[in-house]
Amino acid sequence: MIQPHDSVLVQTLGRLLIPLIQLFGLYVLFFGQYGPGGGFVGGVLLGTSVILAILIFGPRSSHSALATKIIRGDGLGLIIFAGVGGLCLIGGGEFLNYADLEIPGLKTASRRYVGILLTQIGVAIDVAVTAISIVISLSFNDNDEDSHV
Amino acid sequence: MIFPVEIFLLLLLVITAGAAILVKDLISAVLILGSYSFFLAIVWAWFGAVDVAFVESVVGAGLATVFFLLTLFVTAPKDTRIHPPSPPWTALIGLPLLGLLLLYAASDLPKFGDPASPASVHVSPVYLENSMEDTLTPNVVTSILMDYRAFDTLIETVVIFTAGIACALLLRRNRT
Numbered sequence: 661m662i663q664p665h666d667s668v669l670v671q672t673l674g675r676l677l678i679p680l681i682q683l684f685g686l687y688v689l690f691f692g693q694y695g696p697g698g699g700f701v702g703g704v705l706l707g708t709s710v711i712l713a714i715l716i717f718g719p720r721s722s723h724s725a726l727a728t729k730i731i732r733g734d735g736l737g738l739i740i741f742a743g744v745g746g747l748c749l750i751g752g753g754e755f756l757n758y759a760d761l762e763i764p765g766l767k768t769a770s771r772r773y774v775g776i777l778l779t780q781i782g783v784a785i786d787v788a789v790t791a792i793s794i795v796i797s798l799s800f801n802d803n804d805e806d807s808h809v
Numbered sequence: 810m811i812f813p814v815e816i817f818l819l820l821l822l823v824i825t826a827g828a829a830i831l832v833k834d835l836i837s838a839v840l841i842l843g844s845y846s847f848f849l850a851i852v853w854a855w856f857g858a859v860d861v862a863f864v865e866s867v868v869g870a871g872l873a874t875v876f877f878l879l880t881l882f883v884t885a886p887k888d889t890r891i892h893p894p895s896p897p898w899t900a901l902i903g904l905p906l907l908g909l910l911l912l913y914a915a916s917d918l919p920k921f922g923d924p925a926s927p928a929s930v931h932v933s934p935v936y937l938e939n940s941m942e943d944t945l946t947p948n949v950v951t952s953i954l955m956d957y958r959a960f961d962t963l964i965e966t967v968v969i970f971t972a973g974i975a976c977a978l979l980l981r982r983n984r985t
Contacts, residue, residue, distance in 0.1 A: 688863075692948065692951050693946040693947065693948055693951050693952075694946075694947050694948060695948060696859040696860045696862075696863050696948070696950075697860070697863055698860070698948075698950075698951045698954065698955070699955070700864060701860075701863050701864055701867050701868075704864075704867050704868055704871075704872055705867060707872075708867070708871055708872060708875075711872075711875060715875070734970070734973060734974070734977075735970060737966065737970075738966055738967065738970050741962075741963055741966055742963065745959075745963065755960070756959040756960055756963065758956060758959075769942060769943060769944060769945045770945060772943060772944040772945070772946075772956055773944055773945045773946060775955075775956070776944060776946060776951065776952065776955040776956055779955050779959065779962070780951075780955060782966070783962065783966055786966050786969060786970055787966075787969055789973070790969050790970060790972060790973030791872060791973075793973045793976065793977055794876065794972070794973055794976045795875065795876070795879060796981075797976045797977050797979075797980035797981050798876070798879040798880060798883055798976070798980060799879060799883075
């Protein structure tokens with residue numbers, strides 16, 4: 661079990677850094693179609709911010725309450741990704757061919773743009789949840805079976 | 810044509826890689842491996858592969874280091890020093906020969922950035938020319954990963970998901 665870090669310096673820096681990392685992760689995720697980055701890196705950054713909260717404040721702190729809730733959403737990103745593919749099938753086309761997404765008022769290129777954005781969000785959620793889930797799994801050991809996370 | 814910066818980066822890579830193998834303490838080895846990933850990210854950025862550099866610095870230098878350190882804290886005893894056995898003489902002779910063989914093979918590779926190399930005349934011109942009007946996405950890497958090769962990316966996402974599930978199943982057995 662990870663113990664909370666008792667240094668004021670580390671805790672203050674953590675409080676400063678964690679929102680910045682989350683903001684940067686969101687920027688990278690939604691700017692991935694114009695610059696470097698995208699779903700994978702954005703997801704890792706979003707996950708890293710929560711992991712930093714676990715490492716600094718401990719898994720049982722209120723700062724890490726998001727982490728213990730978020731790991732129940734494992735697989736949500738995959739459902740989003742495959743669901744976009746399924747919507748393309750419903751739209752009458754091939755699996756993951758975003759040109760067949762049924763969005764009224766959009767041309768083919770814009771539909772592909774929306775499809776790329778949605779699947780990137782799916783990848784980001786999947787990667788972030790998996791990273792947090794692995795860290796929480798690793799931070800358990802058999803000596804503290806009475807704790808609840 | 811080789812610039813001094815590339816030689817400097819190559820030296821940094823070789824030094825950190827060697828140090829990560831030769832150092833006697835596992836935690837030091839993990840930290841040096843993280844710095845190796847960071848220098849590798851600088852190399853990718855220097856050669857213009859910004860997306861790869863981004864992933865390398867975030868995953869290799871950041872997330873993987875955290876995973877390694879947590880694994881060490883969970884598994885290893887308090888003393889993380891290692892005492893590697895001396896390598897057998899077959900490795901001492903065979904591995905340099907293998908390196909020479911690889912260097913000899915590398916001399917046949919196309920030059921860096923050669924427009925007539927097989928990699929840049931096959932499908933990449935199609936992607937580069939059509940991705941903007943096909944997908945309205947200026948970053949070609951994103952449009953290839955998420956649209957042209959979306960099925961590959963879906964399966965990669967399944968792989969990541971499986972890794973998380975496997976870790977939870979193996980390490981959180983006693984949990985509800």
